[in-house]
């Protein structure tokens with residue numbers, strides 16, 4: 001993909017419009033267009049399409065010790081010297097816990113129809129078990145009420161990696177017990193909020209916990225134990241299924257599903273070895289999660305590769321797959337990058353990369369992922385719950401952030417999603433990652449992923465060019 005560059009001087013949204021957007025509410029007509037990037041492609045989306053943005057609790061909330069919140073594995077990890085860039089932590093993050101009214105107004109100004117956020121388990125249960133902490137639940141009540149008052153649909157994720165440290169001390173997701181504690185926590189959250197949350201997501205990106213938390217160790221809890229990692233995968237999947245069952249048991253009419261980060265895997269060359277390696281790679285990247293949740297079995301090739309005596313195989317008990325494949329209402333898809341797999345099971349780069357070392361920019365991958373799910377797993381409603389990229393995002397002299405790469409990236413990925421819809425994919429909404437710049441895990445605050453710039457010294461929020469562009473897309477319901 002070639003990233004168009006700006007050709008028309010002065011065609012970016014003016015600093016005045018960006019400022020008035022913040023002060024007075026966003027006005028779509030203030031946005032002037034750059035013909036090189038901002039020009040509409042004429043791609044209309046279905047009526048009522050759910051344009052949204054996403055965040056997660058530890059990445060934005062801050063208030064790490066407020067109102068009875070307990071520690072999570074990410075508090076421990078980020079406070080361990082050498083684990084995050086510059087020693088950054090989520091202690092303050094972007095202070096969303098205190099600034100959420102301002103953030104809600106920003107969302108309304110952008111015209112968001114859906115907001116995907118996550119609930120911090122250790123805010124609700126400081127130690128991960130027992131009586132819920134009402135002050136923690138009250139924060140999420142205020143948040144969802146504020147969304148509804150502004151006409152924005154809440155989409156709540158129950159687990160976005162922040163396992164309570166007290167549970168980690170008892171084995172975390174290595175232990176089967178954690179899946180049951182997770183379902184109990186979910187019951188408390190449903191009891192407090194289900195009347196106002198139409199869509200629940202269970203576990204966010206179990207694969208990232210498996211790969212980054214237990215294989216490479218560059219995420220919490222920072223372990224390097226590949227066999228154990230797949231035991232963790234099974235327990236995360238079990239937790240997902242138990243949380244689905246727990247919602248059904250309440251008689252709720254809300255919808256629920258898992259949130260998987262899916263990577264299209266392509267052979268790096270025409271060899272039989274590359275084809276075989278790609279198939280297995282896909283098993284670990286995609287099918288281990290998709291097949292267990294949507295078909296009720298783990299992929300044979302992954303089971304064979306792990307072996308019958310592996311921690312993975314031994315962690316699977318009779319009846320588990322029936323729980324894991326409890327029927328869901330929708331599947332949340334997160335797409336960032338493709339993989340090109342060589343015959344020896346390694347990967348190669350084929351496309352321009354973003355500022356994230358692992359991300360190749362390939363919009364057609366969005367089309368391939370979405371159409372594959374519909375083709376292979378049936379017509380389940382889909383929502384894109386994450387897609388985005390980090391950009392240099394330099395604050396200009398007039399409070400302007402000209403993130404033209406982000407505009408081009410989103411435009412091309414939206415167009416790929418549009419093509420998938422035209423080809424029959426039941427995609428109902430799309431959430432850009434992320435609403436705000438935030439704590440990007442081991443990368444700390446070095447990578448900026450937001451539509452909205454955050455000046456971390458003052459916590460001032462400033463709309464980037466991409467936010468103004470996105471506001472126009474939402475208003476037009478078209479790219």
Ligand code: IFM
Nearest residue numbers: 056205334386433440449
């Ligand atoms: O910031 C993360 C998010 O928490 C999960 N998905 C990928 C994003 C970008 O790395």
